[in-house]
Amino acid sequence: MSEQIDPIVIYAQLPAFGIHYSKTSLWRMEKADRFPRRIHLSVSKIGWRKSELKAWLDSRDAERVNRQAAGRSGGIEANTAAR
DSSP states (O other): OOOOOOOEEEGGGGGGGTOOOOHHHHHHHHHTTSSOOOEEOSSSOEEEEHHHHHHHHHHHHHHHHHHHHHHHHHHHHHHHHTO
16 A cells, blocks of 8 residues: 655745745744644754645635635625715
């Protein structure tokens, strides 16, 4: 039986996934449960499981699609009602 290995993505590789946050911003997002928890690989090297990053990116994309759909469904009525 073969086990699937979940690769680790180190900080320097995050831009390849479209993630361009500073280490401090990522730390704050982790503390607020808005980003996957890091894995300490050594004293100075951190990383994240690739599957967790992908799930986070997918959730962000789903939020974006939901916001766009909500904007399309009520945008005109909301704008005219405010006038």
